[in-house]
Amino acid sequence: MAERCRLSTDMQTNPGAYLGAAMGSLAKTGRDKVTVIASPSLTTFGLWVEQLLAESTGKEGTGLIPIAQEPVLKPNAYGADRFFVYLKLNREKNSALDQAVQALVKADQPVLQFNLRDCYDLGAEFFRWEFATAVAGHVLGIHPFDQPNVQESKDNTNRVLETFQSTGRLPAQPNHQPKEVAKALSGLLQPGTYLSVLGYTTPTRPLEAAVGRLRRALMSTYSVATTFGYGPRYLHSTGQLHKGGPNTGVFLELVDRMAPDLPIPGRPFSFGTLANAQASGDLESLRTHHRQAIRVQLGRNPATVVDAIAAAVMGTRGSDRRTGTRKPYPKTRR
Structure with missing residues (x-):
């Protein structure tokens, strides 16, 4: 993950830059609620993402609003201010979440899905999200490395x-x-x-x-x-x-x-x-x-x-x- 983020200048193949650009660009259109949906054993990862995004980008009247551990409901429970990221751990019981996420896609909600082979892939996700947060901060025009409030x-x-x-x-x-x-x-x-x-x-x-x-x-x-x-x-x-x-x-x-x-x-x-x-x-x-x-x-x-x-x-x-x-x-x- 670190090498792909460091070496690739193509946004489509740079996993951290792609996520960061998506978060920042969608936030500027009003979709600033970055909603993390995760397989059952990964749900607490959303709380780490919550701190990372909120503390890094929430300043100067702008920022990403991370949503973690929220109940997953039908598409009509969500507004046009959402951007969903689905962290799916393979070999876990994900059928209900898969159906819910597919319903969001059909409802034209923006969704990114990251498939993890096992829990050790979380190490790569930590790097991806940290890299992405810096990129999103640049897109939003704020300094992601201070916390003035x-x-x-x-x-x-x-x-x-x-x-x-x-x-x-x-x-x-x-x-x-x-x-x-x-x-x-x-x-x-x-x-x-x-x-x-x-x-x-x-x-x-x-x-x-x-x-x-x-x-x-x-x-x-x-x-x-x-x-x-x-x-x-x-x-x-x-x-x-x-x-x-x-x-x-x-x-x-x-x-x-x-x-x-x-x-x-x-x-x-x-x-x-x-x-x-x-x-x-x-x-x-x-x-x-x-x-x-x-x-x-x-x-x-x-x-x-x-x-x-x-x-x-x-x-x-x-x-x-x-x-x-x-x-x-x-x-x-x-």
Whole structure:
């Protein structure tokens, strides 16, 4: 892979340059949601691609918006802002994915397919995607090797912690109920936007399953791309894109009760306070950049709250169909 990318000056035979040119060129036409579909044992590779593309290209009001581990649905759940890359591992059970990808091709969605002989071929994919990201950055006219907005949320977190140390309280943040969230989303999500779920909570399988159901509901209702990341991890990956990339994101911040909590040795605040400060700091950063952000305080059962939001989203779709009306979408800032 490295030799083919280094030696070939023909775009058609240079695997890294071809992928990079495709991503950059399609993004300039509005297809900036690079959606990675992968065989079951390769799904986590999409999370690495997510960080690579988001942190490298999401700046100066442009960038590639990587979509990883999203439910694979029928073609009518996708808009005209998608570019699909299918990573297929041979000898794995791929029949369902093969059918889904073929349906996307028939629906005239742009799809690239890379066939991997075995898991060792992932080494070549790492190189291909890194090379391609540099090429895409050139096509988009940005510098792919800096991350100017990552430090911003850290600085905001420190200011929130200073407030806590001087007052003994974190800044108050509005909390929205599931039906309020669904109603707000109905006026914010439009073709070309994406919904990013930001989870400041303990990773669990029930929660991730509930987020998957929420993503499916949003895709089915609004045909928008969806992402999901745990905080504060995402601050060092998609966080750069959220603030520096295209202003087409809508952000749903889910914040846990942080219980039980633990003290941080040598610090006047706990781990729970730190996590809440990071959530508040990033929310401040998003709003400073005129991003649309909604905060939800999770209760004792986070998965139940997420499922309630998904049910409210589906209920909003039913209400729109009955009345035949939708709230007008606001113009998207870039």
